[in-house]
Amino acid sequence: MPEGNEIHRFAERHAAALAGKRLHVDSPNGGFPDASLLNGRTLKLVEAYGKHLGYVFGKDLIVHVHLGMYGDFWEGKMPLPPEKGALRLRMWTRTDWVELRGATDCSIFDSEKWAALLARLGADPLREDADPEPAFATIRKRKTAIGLLLMDQRIFAGIGNIFRAELLYRARISPMRPGQEVSLAELRSIWKDACKLMPAAMEDRRIVTTRPKDRPHSRGTVPSETVSDEEVHYVYRRHNKPCLVCGATIKRQEMGGRTVYWCPECQKA
Ligand SMILES: [Zn+2]
Known part of the structure; x- marks a missing residue:
């Protein structure tokens, strides 16, 4: 299972590739039925907290990803690779793409649910705002x-x-x-x-x-x-x-x- 270091690195890389841009978003295997709500929207920022990721498209439009034991990301430069495997979430711009397979959770959180999650989490050594x-x-x-x-x-x-x-x-x-x-x-x-x-x-x-x-x-x-x-x-x-x-x-x-x-x-x- 990836530990905080990998999760924070994903946040950094995905923000660099996708944040501030309007994204194409889909879910080829149907494992993220709300993908269509995000298609054409601008990704504002990517947050990492412990082993959790939040892709913030709006105040009440935060994609929560928890990779768990079997989830993983793939990233690359356009064009998109052929669809394969249990491809749950795909986000892309004219230049970059990110794919997610097999995560424990990939769903939309509103700001309240996101705040409740963060409130349950302890101090993250990778966050500057952490209080141990x-x-x-x-x-x-x-x-x-x-x-x-x-x-x-x-x-x-x-x-x-x-x-x-x-x-x-x-x-x-x-x-x-x-x-x-x-x-x-x-x-x-x-x-x-x-x-x-x-x-x-x-x-x-x-x-x-x-x-x-x-x-x-x-x-x-x-x-x-x-x-x-x-x-x-x-x-x-x-x-x-x-x-x-x-x-x-x-x-x-x-x-x-x-x-x-x-x-x-x-x-x-
Ligand atoms: Zn020893």
């Missing part, structure tokens, strides 16, 4: 494992499975530790780390969380695209492999329907 203090206060009151709390979109918006595992590793905190046992200083440092790693991942189109000094094949500071896939993460999908820092075997376990990864030595319970 309420999230810290909530976590400090909960007995729930921090690994679950970090993925709760009502607490932090945009953090997914990769960032959950890697932020906790970098903070040396076990995913099983209860929220109330994570100090405010630790929460502040996790937030600060997310505010650094997530924009970098947005730019790189790749989540790289390892520090150069911890990569076995490091040659000082190297551009992230030259880091091998084996060395981009400390723990995510590295179960049964040795920890890059201490050599202990990385573990994994189900947590809230998703797999969490951690180092039992660096992140002691």
Whole structure:
């Protein structure tokens, strides 16, 4: 599932290609029956909040897209490619096109519904207007494992499975530790780390969380695209492999329907 970095990148790219222009909009597979309401209208802006996107055509004409596990976008320069697959939404100008397939949601929200959605979402490290203090206060009151709390979109918006595992590793905190046992200083440092790693991942189109000094094949500071896939993460999908820092075997376990990864030595319970 794409995490906040990819969602914000889509918003940026789609705004650059389509915003301020009158769009052609259709739904070749019929999965977005309201497409005709938007055809010929001007897209004003594209908003990203956590894992949610809003294509604003008017105050009460906001296309809400949540990609979920299987949704994805395709983009390109005109002409349109031949229709194929479950093509739910297509938007295009004279020069650019964007296609959406398989999203969990693609529907029109009015301003009230959009505001209600945003009100339910927690602090998004990729938004400049984010205030993480309420999230810290909530976590400090909960007995729930921090690994679950970090993925709760009502607490932090945009953090997914990769960032959950890697932020906790970098903070040396076990995913099983209860929220109330994570100090405010630790929460502040996790937030600060997310505010650094997530924009970098947005730019790189790749989540790289390892520090150069911890990569076995490091040659000082190297551009992230030259880091091998084996060395981009400390723990995510590295179960049964040795920890890059201490050599202990990385573990994994189900947590809230998703797999969490951690180092039992660096992140002691
Ligand atoms: Zn370790």
